[in-house]
Every structure is written in structure tokens, then in C-alpha cells.
Amino acid sequence: MLYRPIGKTGMSASIIGLGAEHLDHKPYEICEEVIHAALEAEINILDLFMPGTAVRENIGRALKGKRDQVLIQGHIGSVEKGDQYHRTRDLAVCRPYFENLLKSLKTDYIDFGMMFFIDTEEDYQGAFETEFIDYVLKLKEEGKIRAIGASSHNPKTAARVVETGVIDLLMFALNPAYDMLASDTELGDAMEGRLDASHYETINPERYDLYKLCESRGVAITTMKTLGAGKLLSPDFTPFQKPLTVAQCIHYALTRPAVVSTLIGCSTKEHVWEAVNYLNLSEAEKDFSEIIKAGRSSLSGQCMYCNHCLPCPAEIDIAATLRLLDIASLDASSMPDSVKEQYDALDNTASACIECGACEERCPFDVPVIERMQRAVELFGS
Ligand code: SF4
Numbered sequence: 001m002l003y004r005p006i007g008k009t010g011m012s013a014s015i016i017g018l019g020a021e022h023l024d025h026k027p028y029e030i031c032e033e034v035i036h037a038a039l040e041a042e043i044n045i046l047d048l049f050m051p052g053t054a055v056r057e058n059i060g061r062a063l064k065g066k067r068d069q070v071l072i073q074g075h076i077g078s079v080e081k082g083d084q085y086h087r088t089r090d091l092a093v094c095r096p097y098f099e100n101l102l103k104s105l106k107t108d109y110i111d112f113g114m115m116f117f118i119d120t121e122e123d124y125q126g127a128f129e130t131e132f133i134d135y136v137l138k139l140k141e142e143g144k145i146r147a148i149g150a151s152s153h154n155p156k157t158a159a160r161v162v163e164t165g166v167i168d169l170l171m172f173a174l175n176p177a178y179d180m181l182a183s184d185t186e187l188g189d190a191m192e193g194r195l196d197a198s199h200y201e202t203i204n205p206e207r208y209d210l211y212k213l214c215e216s217r218g219v220a221i222t223t224m225k226t227l228g229a230g231k232l233l234s235p236d237f238t239p240f241q242k243p244l245t246v247a248q249c250i251h252y253a254l255t256r257p258a259v260v261s262t263l264i265g266c267s268t269k270e271h272v273w274e275a276v277n278y279l280n281l282s283e284a285e286k287d288f289s290e291i292i293k294a295g296r297s298s299l300s301g302q303c304m305y306c307n308h309c310l311p312c313p314a315e316i317d318i319a320a321t322l323r324l325l326d327i328a329s330l331d332a333s334s335m336p337d338s339v340k341e342q343y344d345a346l347d348n349t350a351s352a353c354i355e356c357g358a359c360e361e362r363c364p365f366d367v368p369v370i371e372r373m374q375r376a377v378e379l380f381g382s
């Protein structure tokens with residue numbers, strides 16, 4: 001397993017994580033099978049947004065004696081209404097659900113207290129302009145949560161949440177199809193498979209700006225909907241010319257700025273194994289670039305951080321270099337130290353470029369790499 005640091009928290013997450021949604025309303029044996037398979041694969045991060053006591057207790061039972069092996073994202077404001085989950089900021093309702101989470105998991109702390117589902121202006125105000133935020137901050141002060149996070153599907157609202165400086169972790173709905181949805185398109189329509197390929201044309205700048213903002217502010221992203229609820233794997237539902245594989249979806253997510261872990265929903269141990277098999281695959285097997293690009297001239301010039309352009313004779317990690325350049329370019333006048341540090345830590349920086357042009361010939365997205373390398377030298381000084 002590989003691990004990435006989660007912002008300034010001192011914690012690190014496995015690059016493949018577990019989303020527990022598919023364990024809801026399942027017998028204990030299934031929870032145990034999946035959670036133990038995940039721990040055996042050295043997965044160390046688990047998202048648990050479901051409010052139901054039964055699934056929480058099943059997960060707690062499966063984690064008996066193993067609690068310290070896993071970072072838990074536990075959501076505050078996720079409550080039951082009928083047989084469905086629902087979001088609320090009403091503390092009279094939220095508080096007992098959080099206490100129930102600790103009790104069901106038989107723990108006295110949650111690693112990431114996630115402010116649940118902040119998508120709309122109303123959600124934002126409910127979370128940050130009421131006593132809800134005071135409650136979350138108090139939980140942190142009391143050590144009942146180690147760090148604060150939030151979940152969102154909306155890039156504009158998520159960026160506002162990041163700008164507050166309160167959170168260390170953002171759980172965000174991220175996959176190549178969502179990244180290509182126009183700003184005015186309803187994500188719900190995409191999630192329900194109601195959109196055809198024409199809705200997925202170019203990169204949505206609000207979404208990419210969010211990822212870059214997170215990286216520059218030291219806010220880590222964990223991804224949900226990494227496989228597009230399975231639709232990206234299906235020849236019947238994919239918006240691309242052919243389905244992506246699980247590994248290609250994971251690789252796409254892991255190569256976006258700020259992403260530390262992809263949380264994959266698993267309902268069998270085989271699902272866990274398929275996800276972690278990502279670690280055994282070659283770069284060619286994980287490469288998503290050709291599938292995403294096919295038939296989309298609108299993507300020209302936009303680096304997708306896929307490294308399809310390698311090998312580079314100067315041994316430059318082109319995707320990493322251009323990703324850091326994009327983040328630094330978000331506000332070149334005040335580049336965060338962490339971005340410069342990451343750049344300086346590269347084995348070979350842009351100044352090593354011999355301008356051979358081999359990468360430009362191979363890049364499916366027509367990125368003017370040599371020009372970008374020159375810009376990187378100007379900006380980073382090496
Ligand atoms: S330059 Fe092109 S091939 Fe290389 S990482 Fe960027 S998009 Fe991929």
C-alpha cells in the first residue's frame with residue numbers, strides 16, 4: 001500500500017480507502033468480510049456517513065481490537081428520516097447521532113469529524129452561520145474528533161468551505177465524467193445516468209480550481225463516486241467511447257491535485273481486492289488518457305496529469321511538474337511554500353528539459369509541454 005499525508009494533520013491515508021455505503025442493510029458477516037479484507041490489504045481509511053445504528057454497530061464489531069488501524073471519517077449532520085439518510089444542522093438531532101456513532105463503534109474519538117453534505121448556499125449557512133460550527137469546533141477541542149472535514153458535491157460551495165480555513169479534509173465527488181460537466185449541469189442528473197455523451201465535453205474550471213485551491217491551502221481531498229456509481233465501468237452508461245476500468249478511474253482521481261485517497265464502495269472482499277490490485281498494475285494499464293480524449297477536441301491544451309507523454313529523456317515527471325505549475329499559477333504572486341517544496345523535491349525539475357519535443361508528440365491532449373516547462377522555470381526558479 002502507498003500512503004499520502006493528510007494536509008497538516010500529521011495523519012496519512014492509504015491511497016485506496018473504503019467507502020462503507022454498500023455495507024448498509026447487510027448482515028454482519030458481509031461487513032466483517034469487507035472490513036477485514038480492507039485491513040489485510042493495509043487500507044487505513046474508512047468513510048462512514050450512514051446514520052443507521054445497525055451498520056454502525058456491525059462496523060464497530062468488525063473493528064474490535066483493530067480500531068487504531070483505521071482512520072474514520074464520521075459524518076456530523078447525517079441523520080435518518082424514514083429509511084433514508086437526510087442532512088440537518090439541528091443540534092438537538094445531530095448531537096445524539098454523533099454520540100451514537102462513538103457508542104456503536106465502541107470508540108471515544110473519530111479521526112475526521114465531517115460536516116455532512118454541504119452543497120447549497122442553505123447548507124453552507126446552516127453549517128457555518130449557526131451553532132452547528134461551534135459544536136464541531138467544540139468536538140475537536142474535546143478530542144472527540146481529531147480533525148475537521150466536510151463532504152460536498154458542489155465545487156463552488158466546497159471552495160467556500162475550504163476558504164474558511166476550518167477544514168483539513170474535503171470528501172468530494174470526483175471522477176472524469178463529473179469533471180467534464182458544465183457548471184450549470186445538475187450533478188444529480190449525471191449520478192442518475194440521465195445525461196448523454198454531449199454533456200461531457202470539456203474540463204469544468206470550477207472543479208479544477210477547487211482541486212488546486214485545496215492543494216495550495218493544504219486541504220486534502222478524499223474522493224467519493226470515483227467509479228461514477230459503477231456507470232463509468234459500464235458499456236451501457238459510460239459517457240466515453242468505451243468504459244473505463246476500476247484502475248483507470250482510481251488513477252484519474254489519484255492524479256488530481258490534493259487527492260490523497262480514493263474511497264471505493266465495496267460489498268465483497270473481491271471488490272476490495274480489485275481496487276487494491278491498482279497497486280500491481282503498470283502505468284500503461286492505469287492510463288486513462290486515450291479514453292477520455294477520444295472525440296473531444298475541446299480538451300486540447302489542458303494537461304490531464306496522465307503521464308502518457310513519458311518517457312522523458314531528462315527523466316522529468318511531466319505530469320507532476322505541470323500539476324504543480326497549474327497550482328502555482330492559480331495565484332503566482334503568493335505561491336504557498338508547500339507547492340514550492342514539492343517542486344524542489346522533484347528528482348528533476350523543468351530546467352532539465354532539453355526541448356526534444358518527444359512528449360508533445362505523444363501527448364493526446366496537445367499540451368505545449370516545452371512552453372510550460374519554460375514557464376515552470378520562470379515561476380519556480382529551476
Ligand atoms: S502533457 Fe499530455 S500526456 Fe503529459 S501528463 Fe499532460 S496531458 Fe498527459
Ligand code: SF4
Nearest residue numbers: 312353354356357359
Ligand atoms: S521536451 Fe522536455 S519534458 Fe518533453 S520529453 Fe523532451 S526533455 Fe522531457
